[in-house]
Amino acid sequence: MPELAEVAFFARQWNAGMDASVMRVTTHSSARVFRESPAKRIASTLKGQALTEILTAGKQAAFRFSTDIWLGIHLGMSGRLFTDGSRENLAPWAEGDKPPQPTHDRLVLHMSNGTALVFNDPRMFGLVRLYRGDTTPPWWAAIPPALSSPLFTLDVLKKVLDSHPGVLLKSLLLDQRYFPGIGNWMADEIMWRTRLSPHNRVRALGNKEVRLLYKTIREVCNDAMEVVSKSWYPAPDNWLFNHRWKRGGRCPRDGASLLYEQIGGRTACWCEKCQRQIKNYELKIKN
Ligand SMILES: [Zn+2]
Incomplete structure (x- = not known):
């Protein structure tokens, strides 16, 4: 898509x-x-x-x-x-x-x-x-401001996150009402660069993760516009992008085999070795 x-x-x-x-x-x-x-x-x-x-x-x-x-x-x-x-x-x-x-x-x-x-x-x-x-x-x-524009601020992101605590972060990133233009590969790239497992729900994020997420959303949008919108390929080899389309793709960070898993109705490509589940997350959900 x-x-x-x-x-x-x-x-x-x-x-x-x-x-x-x-x-x-x-x-x-x-x-x-x-x-x-x-x-x-x-x-x-x-x-x-x-x-x-x-x-x-x-x-x-x-x-x-x-x-x-x-x-x-x-x-x-x-x-x-x-x-x-x-x-x-x-x-x-x-x-x-x-x-x-x-x-x-x-x-x-x-x-x-x-x-x-x-x-x-x-x-x-x-x-x-x-x-x-x-x-x-x-x-x-009616299309929200571009994520690379000055109108997409950290406060805007915080408000969106605060109003969707129980949602999978990756699913929220695909919501065009808040994140115009982000689709499956960009959402996976953002999750991978922030080292967060796609199984994390929004409420698991602390301030540190939110700040990193904000920076990474803008970085992935800018990178995509700089590389993919101009020539499509090749993207730098240190992006997940280049590895996710191949069979037997490996994480460019640590060489682990990439996983392809149905999460929130979409196929997530991610690395179990370097993308983490935020600690005590399961306990928070149960309570
Ligand atoms: Zn990895």
Whole structure:
């Protein structure tokens, strides 16, 4: 599932159409991704409009066109953005994953400079939305501030933690209402860098862990945007990221075999050797 930096990576691919105008639009008009804005309306509205701005926030992308038209794309589980010519050789596909198939193209914008901007989504949990206005759409304004921005403070984090004491920390990190853009790999990376087992619940954290967690959330977001959003691979070998996708992956810190375990409904990748359960945690739960 595309996370913060992958969404930024995909959105950047559409830079190829910047300042060019939409000549023609092809859609799979019955596709579920058009459940809020009908494909026909999107096609007729975008025709003749020039792409002027590309924004990303959390797991969403927004494309601004001339005359204040906004095209919002949520990539959902399997959505990807690219230009038609880079379909085969743009290769951020996971091991065993195939390049995107043309039959899964849901929206294609044929631009005046000869590029074709493609939104491809095999599973169709993604969403395409249209909005007209001189400011960002209401659904865009509702996305919480970026975790790397000055608005995400230690106090903001503390408030979120205080209101969810019984929740697994890793599950809370996946909650888009508080942590926009964090998905499974980033949450695992944060847990690994803080050396906390994914079995820890929020109430187990002391002040020291909370401060470390805050610093690490921002660090992982910045690292992801710096590396993954620009080139996808390779990420530095001292991240968990590089090792989690391989079979038989080992912890880059101590060489122990990585565990893959269903925790809170998602597969957590973690290292039993260096990620700890906070002491007396079980006692606290029972009491
Ligand atoms: Zn380890």
